[in-house]
Amino acid sequence: MKAPRVGIIGIGQSQFKARRSDANYPELVREAVTLAMGDSGRSLDEIEAVVYSLAPDALLGIGNAERLGVDAVGARNKRFMRINTGGSTGISSLAAAHSHIAAGACELVLVAGADKVGECGDSQTILNKIWDPTYERSLPLGTITMLAMSAIRYMHKYGMTQEDMARIVVKNRAHAALNPNAHLRAPTSIDEVMHSRMIAWPIKLFDACPQSSGGCAMVLASEDYIRRNGLEAVWITGVGHSSESYYIGDRMGIGYSADHADAQALGEACSRAYKMAGVTDPVRQIDTAELYSPFSNTEFHAIEAAGLAPLGQSPRMLREEGCFQIGGRNPVNPSGGVLCANAIAVTAMVRVAEAALQVWGRAGAHQVKGAQRAIASGNGGDHQFFGAMVVEA
């Protein structure tokens, strides 16, 4: 039985900044909700269910902080649940909302959340606590070091250089300069990236995402509801999730089924989403991609996992063929991506929001001309959980 199409009828996102001292956490959520509801033209009363997007509580400093968000999302006496899959939370929340509608339980669902990463003191301290206390908590693991190690393996396997990584930063900052919602919008150069301070070899300051504060919300509706009310919409036609082993050390050595250099489970998630959407040739059929990548090096294996380049080839394709830029073949992260704005609880939702704006023709200065079909992805855990969505006009 084929699942019904689920439509996106409203999108709202903050202008992401380091700190939002003017708004407390529920107020930030409300801001995104107001934008999304306004965009949809529907009233909050009509919403039948809310899926709340919130990654680790500790980053906000409030346990089960979604409880405080109930009024911000107008969910009193309504269906309400919260999703947490780490960095992929935003896309997982949309997938959960998609199930609400595809199951025929609801016709109109709101997905919303916000983050104030810039306020938590030191996100890497908390992100060190995601590691298993049995074996790995004593090591200074964090998301930066974990993905620096992925860069090392990718370099070893495919010959990627730090200049290749810098080229991704230059590309995404140029895109972000055209996106008023992005946090880091200043264009940069390979030279500037190469001279930025080393954090964890080979990742330098400019290779890393910022800690952003802000919210995002989206309104999803059934095809029936959209038709009855004569609404404009874009469509989620493919959804897929998959995961890798939690143990990074198992993604290397001998006899591994996935290499920490690559993003195999992301590839599985994209394949599942493509299959559902009937996409058989991503290079030709995907007009643009918003791929979750918090560090420059990870964008390469994400591009390959999305089927937009053969394994290990994307650095060369960016360098020699100008692929993956707006104006080039298969533009990736026309919004600037996670490298330019990262409010963890919602970042993966923003990927879908941006993909939706693209196929809707509403992406403004960072519009990819003629985009009709896009893929969005989210990553969570220690490069462990992956979600993918295909969005079409």
Next chain:
Amino acid sequence: MELMTRTEKWNITYQHALGETASWFFAQIRDHQQIYGRRDPKSGRVLVPPRAFSDETLEATREWVAVGPEGSIECFTIVYEAFNNLPDPPYAFGYVLLKGADTAIGGFFRGLDLHDAAAAAARLAVGTPVITRFAEHRTGDVLDFWFELAP
């Protein structure tokens, strides 16, 4: 317009049960300076650090296998930035495939000069042979051992 803030600290302590497999592993390190892995019967992989079951097959592991002390670097990083509650930089750590193991275990790399990042990175390249060193005073923790470049 006066904008206020409130400071909150989280102070929670946990006693995490390690279970028999991890407990035996740490006891061997503490008492015998020996690292062990456990074999997943379905894939044949010797998992290091050991687990009672394989998360890929969900089958119970069997057979303790002594591994190391030689090994090779599977990946590394060198940290130059200070983070709260983490060690003072610079320090290098990563994952090592010990002899006899099929998966890599995390640990610090010590005994090399880290100040020239590119030079240090070249010395820690993937595939570099290393040797496991054990602390004189061990408590049964991953910090009881570390890796140094093989002489």
Next chain:
Amino acid sequence: MGSRTEVGVIGSAVFAPRDPGRMSLEEALHAVTKHALHDAGIGIDDIDGIVVAANDQLDGRAISIMAASGSVGGVGRDILSTPSGSEHAFVLASLRVRSGMYRTQLVVSWSPLEVDSISETQRLSNDPYYHRALPLDDLSSHALQANALEAKVPGLRAAAVQVTVTNRRHGALAYPEYAPAPREAVLIAGGKMLRWPITDAMVSQPAFAAVALVLASDEWISGRGNCKTAWVHGLGWATETAYLGDRDLSRLPSLQAAAAQAYQEAGVDAQAPKFDLAEVADATPYQELVALEGLGLCPRAQWVDAAQRDAFGRDGPTPTNLSGGALSFNPVFCTGLMRIAEAANQTRGCAGAHQLPGVKTAVAHGASGFAMQYNTVVVFGQHSRETTQ
């Protein structure tokens, strides 16, 4: 449009070792997963997706799904997490099967005892803006709710004591090794006051457990044959607002909303619902009463009388919490999923020593958060809705 996909529970397991300190949390989750799959008569390869629920602060892991994922078969699979409540994991898994995109789902929730202060972890869910400085944990919130109810219902305390007696009697049959709390009315009434009006005998000490359920679609079940199934006839879930001061703690409109959703879907008459048994939230006996009211099974005007007549006992007209409820066995975070599992097992005829003979329909209710902020209702039936229509 074709006929709607039905969802059935085909397997379940509760893993509650005598000495949880002997196993790591991951090993316990692996055990409950294997037991649930075995109960369903399937292997992990038959599972299309997983939904888990846990609390990061209780677990001591900043993203609780991470280390747990491998234990429950998450590698290579679609796994999501609903930390808002263990009941929500069941809801999402049901929706996923109903959507037609997944033939099966595994649901797992757990509640460890590794933290030095469960109360402190609960207190951290207070907003830092106004309420963090207060000694407001789950128990305090339940006490405030009990207070509000006592003010509205004369004689409620005696009814609360009686509900506790009944549930402890049930617990002694269902989980004798895990239900050490007092059973006699005089002990329960005379217990040490913890948070007025809740005495230590009116609640149960936190226990460790992991709970798992296997769900499947009707198409998949009919292909297998031979599954002892509890069919989901109706599902409803809703939330109160967070600030306790914004609520009338003597009422629970979100439970009424959730029950209305579930009953409408199940074709149950909301004015006169009738089930063979109910499994409802009972972190305190006051919760059980307000839950029964919200489900339309006992209005508050009848609470005192019904409790006195032992109406909620095994042999009464409204058998409730034959498992003993959280009042007997309290794995704090996953009690909601336990209520759902218990109701499902009764419907499947797999409840063991506390099985009520001839169960055809059952209602489950789970609540999470301060003073029952989230409410979830599941109506189970022995036959799929297609065959009863």
